[in-house]
Amino acid sequence: MIKSDKELCLYCGACVGTCPRNCINLKETIIEFDESLCTKCNLCVRVCPVGAITLE
Numbered sequence: 001m002i003k004s005d006k007e008l009c010l011y012c013g014a015c016v017g018t019c020p021r022n023c024i025n026l027k028e029t030i031i032e033f034d035e036s037l038c039t040k041c042n043l044c045v046r047v048c049p050v051g052a053i054t055l056e
């Protein structure tokens, strides 16, 4: 399961741009992850400046 913490997220879009599978969608203040496409590569977790994304 992959998710972002709404309290921490700055909605900067960095995670969206870094995902090689295009599975992150950001619309205003809503982030959605398409888990069927996610390969758990961890790139979005590493790029997030505030550590808002967690992979479980």
Ligand code: SF4
Pocket (backbone or CB within 6 Å): 002, 018, 019, 020, 021, 022, 023, 024, 033, 037, 038, 039, 040, 041, 042, 043, 044, 045, 055
């Ligand atoms: S773990 Fe990788 S594939 Fe999954 S959402 Fe993050 S960047 Fe995309």
Ligand code: SF4
Pocket (backbone or CB within 6 Å): 004, 008, 009, 010, 011, 012, 013, 014, 015, 016, 026, 047, 048, 049, 050, 051, 052, 053
């Ligand atoms: S990189 Fe982090 S702070 Fe930026 S939109 Fe993604 S989850 Fe939010």
